[in-house]
Every structure is written in structure tokens, then in C-alpha cells.
Amino acid sequence: MLNIFSLYLLYAAATVILAYRLIKLAKAKDLLIYSGFLITGIALFWYQHADIAALIAGVIIFNALISSYGKKVCYLFIVAAILYSSYVYFLSAQLLLEAIFLGMLSGSYITKEKSKAMRKNHILLRNAIQIAAGIAFIGILYLYGLGLLTVVMIAFLLLASLVANYALTANDSLSKALYSIEKEGTVLGSGARWLSVGAIVAVAFLQKDYAIVVLIAIFISDSLSTIVGQSLAGPKLPYNGKKTVSGTAAYFLSASILSYPFIGIAALPIGIIAALLESQPFHIDDNFDVALVTVILFLVLSYLGVMVR
Numbered sequence: 001m002l003n004i005f006s007l008y009l010l011y012a013a014a015t016v017i018l019a020y021r022l023i024k025l026a027k028a029k030d031l032l033i034y035s036g037f038l039i040t041g042i043a044l045f046w047y048q049h050a051d052i053a054a055l056i057a058g059v060i061i062f063n064a065l066i067s068s069y070g071k072k073v074c075y076l077f078i079v080a081a082i083l084y085s086s087y088v089y090f091l092s093a094q095l096l097l098e099a100i101f102l103g104m105l106s107g108s109y110i111t112k113e114k115s116k117a118m119r120k121n122h123i124l125l126r127n128a129i130q131i132a133a134g135i136a137f138i139g140i141l142y143l144y145g146l147g148l149l150t151v152v153m154i155a156f157l158l159l160a161s162l163v164a165n166y167a168l169t170a171n172d173s174l175s176k177a178l179y180s181i182e183k184e185g186t187v188l189g190s191g192a193r194w195l196s197v198g199a200i201v202a203v204a205f206l207q208k209d210y211a212i213v214v215l216i217a218i219f220i221s222d223s224l225s226t227i228v229g230q231s232l233a234g235p236k237l238p239y240n241g242k243k244t245v246s247g248t249a250a251y252f253l254s255a256s257i258l259s260y261p262f263i264g265i266a267a268l269p270i271g272i273i274a275a276l277l278e279s280q281p282f283h284i285d286d287n288f289d290v291a292l293v294t295v296i297l298f299l300v301l302s303y304l305g306v307m308v309r
Contacts (some may be wrong), residue, residue, distance in 0.1 A: 011157045014130070015062045015167075017060050017061060017077070021305050022171075026122055038096070040102060042086075043258070045050050051092075051095065052090060053149040054088050054091060054099070055095060055098065055099045055102075055180040055222025056083060056089060056095065057099075058095075058099025058100060058102075058103055058107075059099055059102045059103040060103070061080050061084050061103065062081060062100050062102075062103025062104050063079060063100065063104070063106045063107050064080075065077040065103075065107070065161060065270050066103070066104050066107025066161075066193065067079060067107040068279070069161075069165055069168055070163060070165065070168035070169060071165075071169070072169065073163070074164075074165045075165065077192045078158060078161055078162055078165070081158060081161075083160060085100075085154050085158075085302055086225065089150065089151070092174065093147055093150040094146070094204055095152075096150060096154070096187055097150060097200050097203060097283050098204045098205075099203035100154070100157070101197060101201050101204055104193065104196070104197050104200070114183055115308045117297060118119060121225070123226065123230055124227065126206070127223035127226050127227050128223075129222070130195070130219055130222070131219060131223045131225045132210045133156070133219060134215055134216070134218075134219020134220045134223075135219075135220070137149060137151075137152070137153065137199065137215055137219065138215050138216065138219075138249045139206070140152055141203065141208060141211060141212060141215070142208070142212060146203065146208075147206070147257065149203060150203070153196070153199060153200065155197050156196075156224065157200075160192050160193075162194075162198070164178070164192070166276065167179065177207075181284050188206050190285075191285070191287075194285035194287055194288040195218060195219070195282070195288075197288055197291075198214070198285075198287045198290065198292070199214075199215060199218065199219075199291070199293030200296055201291055201292060201295055202214035202215060202218075202291050203215075204300060205295055206295060207302075208263040208297070209263060210262075210298045212259075212262050212293060213259045213262055213263055213267070213270060214290075214291050216254075216255060216258045216259055217251075217259075217270075217271075217274045217278075217290050217291075217294065217307050218253045218290055218291050220254060220255075220258060221250075221252075221254040221255040221258070221271075221274065221275075221278075222251065222278060222287055222290075223249045224250050224251065224254045225247040225250045225251035225254075225275075225278065226247065227241065227250075228249075228250035229244040229246055229248075229249050230245075230247075232244070232246040233246070236248045237279055239279075239280075239281065240279055240281040242281070243279045243281075243282075248278070248279045249273050249275075251271075251274065251275040251278055251279075252271045252272060252274075252275035253268070254264055254271070255270070255275065256268050256271030256272075257269040259271065270294065270297075273293065273294065274290045275293060275295070276289055276291045277289050277293055
């Protein structure tokens, strides 16, 4: 009885949030994008014979959370996301991750102040944190599997959302410190959000070894390329003046070497593809682009019966 009551309460909350989001989506383009992700979710879970209503509720809640960064109402959506995650996790960890992925990806862009150029020590700190998080996630997935990693990733995501929203709504020394470690020219929290979406799509749709390869690329290789590129400098890439040859080389080498134990010699072409994607001048976000393309590549190869090893 309690489970049924909790389920109906969850759906009621999602319905209220949906009404709120529809009111806020004044532009027809935004409404079309939002509807497209809902339809994608319905089609995905219809194919998987999963709980479609639970998925739609998740897409609605996490879309509202991401799109309301910088507003006090975001705290209510964070609470809703915690309750939703706590309930749906016991239904299916994969369902939960896929719902979060679609909800976050469909979220509106944050429209707060963009970060300014970071000092070198801030660059090192930011990338050290990213590498440490990546090692932790990879270790948990390798040793304990999807279940525990799902809990840790969602806890990390919700805590990051809470901190980012505080920084966007406050104007104190803590919020300024958080701004100082965000990527230059990006909105506070944007980098972490896209990194989280990339990690979630990898873990949700790929087997363990393939997911680890994606996590290596977006957490470790991305950070190493920044550190090396900033430290060694050197010639710029001919197609992207903001990227260095040394940084791209560091990305390729680290992604290939670290991925080799999991996919063998296939680590070389995967490393090349990931490094080229990361170095492109035009993209949604470099980490998200790398994750999405490599996930699709692994899925296509698996569908064709090609075992990457």
C-alpha cells in the first residue's frame, strides 16, 4: 500500500512540475524540443517493455531541475529528484539513468553570468578534481558494478546541482570561488552538467568495459590534455586555434594506453576518434560529444556482432 501511495504521489508531483514547465516554455521551439525528448523516452521504454510512466516522471523532474538553475524553485526540484531517484532505483538502475539522461539533455541552457579566465593554479585544481572523480567512478564500476555506481553518480550529480544553484543565487566568497574553477567562457555548472550527462549515457547504455573506456576519455584524458596543453603550449591545431598539438596528443595517448586493458588494440582507433572529437572548434560540449559518439559507435558494433577487444 505504501509503495502504491508513493508511486501515485510521485506521478502527481511530476504532473504539477510538467504543468509548471509548460507554462514556462513560452517559445514554440522550446516546447517542441521538450516534447521530442518525452516522445523519445516513451519510444525507448516501450521498446524495452519498461515502466513508461516512471520514465516520463524522471524526464520531467530532471528537466525542471536543470532548466531552473539560478532560481530558488530549483531547490524544490532537487528534493523531487532525490525522492524520485530513491524510489525508481529499486525498480531499475538503468531506467533511472536513462530517465536522468533524457531529462538533463532536454534541459534549457543556463542563462547566468559566464566564468572568466582561470588562473593556472585553478586550472590544475579543476582538472585534478575531474581526474579524481573519474578514477573513483571507474573503480566503483569495475569492482562493484552498475548498482553502486548509479547511487554514487546520482548523489554526486544532486550535490553538484545544489552547490551550483547556491553559487548562482548567492554573491559571497564561496560562490566566487566556485566561479573561479569553471571553464573559461562557460556558465557555472555547465561543464559538470555535460560531464555528468556523458557519464550517465555511457553507463546506462554500454556494457562495463565499454563504459569504462568512455569514462577514461571524458574524465581522465580530457583533463590531461588540458594540463599538458597549458603547461607545454607549443603549436596550435590548424583547425582550432584554442587547442594545442601537445594537448591533443596527450588526449590520444592517455585514452589509448588506459583503454587498452579493456578493449585491446581497438583502443587506438577509439583514442583517435575521441581526440579528434575533443579538439573540434564547434560542438555542444567536448566531453558530451565524445561520450555520445563513442557510445553510438560501441552500440552499432555490438548490434553488428563485432566484439571490440
